[in-house]
Amino acid sequence: MEFKDDIGKPWRFEEDGLTVTRSCVWSSPGCHPVGCGVKFYVDAEGKLVKVEGDENQPITHGTLCVRCLTLKDLIYHPDRIIYPMKRDPKDRGKADKWERISWDEAFDLIESEWKRITKVYGPESIAIWAGTGREGGTMMPYGAAVFGTPNYCYTQSGYACYVPRLSCSVYVLGATYPETDYAGGLPGRYDDPAFELPEVIMLWGKDPLPSNPDGFFGHAVVEMMKRGTKLITIDPRTNWVSTRAAYNLRLRPGTDVALGMAMLNIIISEDLYDHEFVEKWTYGFEQLAERVATMTPEKAAEICGIDAEDIYGAARMFAKAKSASITWGLAVDQKANGQQNAHLIIALEAITGNIDVPGGNIIGGFADSLNEVGFGYDVMPPETQDKLLGLHEYPAYCGMILNAHADMMLDALETGKPYPIKMGFFAGNNLLAGTCAAQPKRWHDAMVKSLEFNIGFDFWMTPSNQATCDLMLPLASSAESDGVVFTHYSALPVMYGTRTKAITVGECKSDLELAYQLGKRLQPQFWAAYPEFMDFVNELRFGNKLKFEEAHKEVCIQREVNYRKFETGLLRADGMPGFNTPTGRVELWSTMFEQFGDDPLPYYIEPQYSPVSTPELLDQYPFVLTTGARRYEYFHSEGKQIPYLREIHPDPTFDINPADAERLGIVNNEWCVLENQFGECQLRAQVSSIVKPGVVQADHGWWFPEEDGNEPHLYGVWRSNINNLVPHFHVGKMGFGAPFKCLLCNVRKGEVEE
Numbered sequence: 169m170e171f172k173d174d175i176g177k178p179w180r181f182e183e184d185g186l187t188v189t190r191s192c193v194w195s196s197p198g199c200h201p202v203g204c205g206v207k208f209y210v211d212a213e214g215k216l217v218k219v220e221g222d223e224n225q226p227i228t229h230g231t232l233c234v235r236c237l238t239l240k241d242l243i244y245h246p247d248r249i250i251y252p253m254k255r256d257p258k259d260r261g262k263a264d265k266w267e268r269i270s271w272d273e274a275f276d277l278i279e280s281e282w283k284r285i286t287k288v289y290g291p292e293s294i295a296i297w298a299g300t301g302r303e304g305g306t307m308m309p310y311g312a313a314v315f316g317t318p319n320y321c322y323t324q325s326g327y328a329c330y331v332p333r334l335s336c337s338v339y340v341l342g343a344t345y346p347e348t349d350y351a352g353g354l355p356g357r358y359d360d361p362a363f364e365l366p367e368v369i370m371l372w373g374k375d376p377l378p379s380n381p382d383g384f385f386g387h388a389v390v391e392m393m394k395r396g397t398k399l400i401t402i403d404p405r406t407n408w409v410s411t412r413a414a415y416n417l418r419l420r421p422g423t424d425v426a427l428g429m430a431m432l433n434i435i436i437s438e439d440l441y442d443h444e445f446v447e448k449w450t451y452g453f454e455q456l457a458e459r460v461a462t463m464t465p466e467k468a469a470e471i472c473g474i475d476a477e478d479i480y481g482a483a484r485m486f487a488k489a490k491s492a493s494i495t496w497g498l499a500v501d502q503k504a505n506g507q508q509n510a511h512l513i514i515a516l517e518a519i520t521g522n523i524d525v526p527g528g529n530i531i532g533g534f535a536d537s538l539n540e541v542g543f544g545y546d547v548m549p550p551e552t553q554d555k556l557l558g559l560h561e562y563p564a565y566c567g568m569i570l571n572a573h574a575d576m577m578l579d580a581l582e583t584g585k586p587y588p589i590k591m592g593f594f595a596g597n598n599l600l601a602g603t604c605a606a607q608p609k610r611w612h613d614a615m616v617k618s619l620e621f622n623i624g625f626d627f628w629m630t631p632s633n634q635a636t637c638d639l640m641l642p643l644a645s646s647a648e649s650d651g652v653v654f655t656h657y658s659a660l661p662v663m664y665g666t667r668t669k670a671i672t673v674g675e676c677k678s679d680l681e682l683a684y685q686l687g688k689r690l691q692p693q694f695w696a697a698y699p700e701f702m703d704f705v706n707e708l709r710f711g712n713k714l715k716f717e718e719a720h721k722e723v724c725i726q727r728e729v730n731y732r733k734f735e736t737g738l739l740r741a742d743g744m745p746g747f748n749t750p751t752g753r754v755e756l757w758s759t760m761f762e763q764f765g766d767d768p769l770p771y772y773i774e775p776q777y778s779p780v781s782t783p784e785l786l787d788q789y790p791f792v793l794t795t796g797a798r799r800y801e802y803f804h805s806e807g808k809q810i811p812y813l814r815e816i817h818p819d820p821t822f823d824i825n826p827a828d829a830e831r832l833g834i835v836n837n838e839w840c841v842l843e844n845q846f847g848e849c850q851l852r853a854q855v856s857s858i859v860k861p862g863v864v865q866a867d868h869g870w871w872f873p874e875e876d877g878n879e880p881h882l883y884g885v886w887r888s889n890i891n892n893l894v895p896h897f898h899v900g901k902m903g904f905g906a907p908f909k910c911l912l913c914n915v916r917k918g919e920v921e922e
């Protein structure tokens with residue numbers, strides 16, 4: 169690894185009587201790993217007085233979101249949990265039954281329950297409940313290396329976030345998920361001689377200004393627009409970027425694959441592709457051409473509800489650009505057809521010669537990977553490894569990310585089959601609050617019934633913790649512990665940032681600290697390899713190529729970007745040119761998909777519930793529903809306690825077109841019920857033409873921390889929970905994807921009965 173390490177001011181300095189610590193944040197609280205640069209201002213009493221953006225950070229340049237700017241209000245919030253607490257399992261759901269204990273007592277309790285449950289039911293009966301990527305969320309050590317279980321489980325149905333895109337990339341491209349080149353690793357950024365400004369960026373189901381996902385700094389799009397980059401947006405909803413796009417393809421939610429096939433059809437039939445790249449570096453071009461020929465632009469236009477002319481225009485503009493990239497987001501994953509969508513996007517990038525070139529879509533090298541995946545896996549005996557839920561049914565999913573299949577996990581909790589789940593640990597997950605679970609009431613009932621011991625590790629008594637936990641552990645914020653942030657979870661690192669402890673609050677610990685201390689206690693043989701905490705951090709985060717002790721003085725370290733790695737052997741273990749796939753090429757016809765029993769070529773399927781696939785439901789559920797478009801102020805279920813954030817967006821809302829609202833007699837800000845065959849919830853109407861007639865877009869992640877926490881109310885978690893409407897196990901053939909962004913529903917004025 170080569171690092172550029174000459175950036176900025178000292179890591180700590182004095183200013184106006186305050187100590188300023190420069191740091192990079194990721195979580196906690198939640199955020200996605202751009203590693204935004206912050207300055208923590210701490211007074212003589214050791215109290216954080218303000219947070220500001222760090223102008224020296226080479227990517228974020230001093231900009232910060234409101235969630236970081238209000239971090240102080242989270243850190244010193246009176247409701248925050250800052251000591252360990254326990255409660256008798258018979259008192260679950262009773263908010264006043266918690267009792268403060270010491271960390272020693274907490275560790276004793278964990279150890280005795282862990283030993284008992286492992287002995288009686290086997291280590292596989294323990295599950296780690298993970299949410300989105302954050303210091304703890306993608307952290308495998310809790311599974312194998314701490315609790316000795318294979319059942320690390322990201323609980324969103326069909327792992328419908330990031331991993332569908334990632335796994336498709338691994339299978340057809342032999343590399344990590346390709347991302348738009350925004351010069352993040354280059355010291356000169358957009359003016360760096362190695363960089364080329366993309367002529368066109370296609371934003372596909374991603375709204376990066378509010379979301380900044382997975383190491384992609386959203387504002388980079390604006391910077392590139394200022395320099396001349398043109399946009400194409402593929403999004404059913406109008407947003408800031410789409411109002412400035414050359415083409416704004418407002419397709420019906422869930423129909424993206426039809427559009428992608430038609431675009432490829434145009435590019436191939438009009439001979440707009442890069443012949444040299446196709447001949448030298450791709451596999452299955454003829455078959456792909458034949459397949460996409462079945463999807464004419466006119467047919468796609470009808471399926472997607474857009475103009476054929478716009479499909480032609482966008483496809484030509486993308487293919488003719490000197491350099492172009494696709495910034496692809498969550499909407500790609502959140503449907504059963506997501507793997508095919510991902511395959512098409514990679515095919516579009518590849519046949520236009522935009523893979524791993526300046527201003528195109530860049531990829532990680534062979535040496536980059538999701539470090540945590542598999543950490544400590546060998547500690548478990550092979551027969552325990554083999555018990556990973558879903559490994560045999562969905563090897564493309566469970567084998568790739570070493571996670572229990574989310575939907576099979578709910579089935580196991582409900583039925584005790586193939587074996588019972590008895591102990592759990594929340595590693596950054598609030599699954600009841602309209603976040604990381606479809607049909608959250610089912611998860612609630614099954615967890616309460618099945619689990620004998622469940623541990624929460626959070627700032628808050630969330631509905632999930634209140635309903636299901638017997639032990640609560642206090643979580644440190646990013647100002648309270650040392651750590652390392654890397655863009656893209658190290659799969660495509662353009663920057664490493666260090667998080668440096670600036671303050672202490674109560675007895676809080678970070679995810680890495682807890683994993684280390686608990687691991688040492690439960691599996692001392694394995695952890696003996698890490699005499700000090702930082703030995704573990706340095707291996708996990710830096711692969712031992714750098715030490716935190718040195719790196720944190722630099723604060724941020726840009727990673728040099730190597731382009732065209734397929735020519736230089738940096739993509740393959742054998743050092744040969746080519747891609748790390750079975751054929752050594754980008755597989756437009758996927759040998760891996762065939763091996764997993766799926767069609768090797770992209771194909772279109774209608775969403776399971778749609779005006780086309782279930783016309784009989786339209787009388788009852790006339791709207792197409794998409795959910796969860798990101799907002800600047802909240803990160804999923806987080807932030808509802810923070811006054812400034814709540815002031816910006818006080819209530820849960822959904823977007824509805826003025827024509828529909830008028831027909832239904834709905835006025836702006838009125839409470840309405842959204843309902844379908846799976847459930848209902850209430851949200852306030854935002855009457856706006858940002859959605860077309862017949863489409864509604866709803867907030868996710870709502871609960872009301874100010875309300876009664878006792879069962880059955882649980883901070884009002886069921887009232888405005890959009891995931892009541894999202895079905896379980898409606899996944900694709902390989903187990904991926906779930907219809908969070910393509911369902912049917914009805915809208916009526918009123919409120920739900922509680």
Ligand SMILES: Nc1nc2c(c(=O)[nH]1)N[C@H]1C(S)=C(S)[C@@H](COP(=O)(O)OP(=O)(O)OC[C@H]3O[C@@H](n4cnc5c(=O)[nH]c(N)nc54)[C@H](O)[C@@H]3O)O[C@H]1N2
Pocket residue numbers: 199200300301329330372373374375376378379380381382402403404405407420421422423424496497498499500794795796797798799800801802803804865909910
């Ligand atoms: N502020 C904030 N930032 C976040 C998060 C957060 O909660 N808050 N969450 C983080 C997480 S875990 C993730 S995964 C990322 C997600 O971030 P993104 O990938 O940007 O995803 P979304 O914002 O969910 O949706 C992106 C766009 O897809 C559109 N869309 C909806 N349905 C469809 C469809 O069927 N097809 C197409 N093409 N587009 C559709 C939406 O209108 C929206 O504009 O954000 C991360 N960043």
Ligand SMILES: Nc1nc2c(c(=O)[nH]1)N[C@H]1C(S)=C(S)[C@@H](COP(=O)(O)OP(=O)(O)OC[C@H]3O[C@@H](n4cnc5c(=O)[nH]c(N)nc54)[C@H](O)[C@@H]3O)O[C@H]1N2
Pocket residue numbers: 195196197198298299300301302303304305324328329498594595596597598599602603604605625626627628630643679795796797803804805806867868869890891894908
């Ligand atoms: N309808 C609908 N539902 C969705 C989505 C959608 O688009 N539509 N998006 C989905 C997506 S992509 C995702 S990834 C999931 C996210 O689902 P989750 O990750 O479960 O959502 P969060 O609300 O962020 O819950 C995380 C909890 O962890 C705590 N926490 C924050 N940071 C840390 C940390 O560093 N360590 C620990 N131990 N705890 C921490 C928070 O306080 C919070 O209580 O939601 C999904 N749900």
Ligand SMILES: [Mo]
Pocket residue numbers: 300329330
């Ligand atoms: Mo996500």
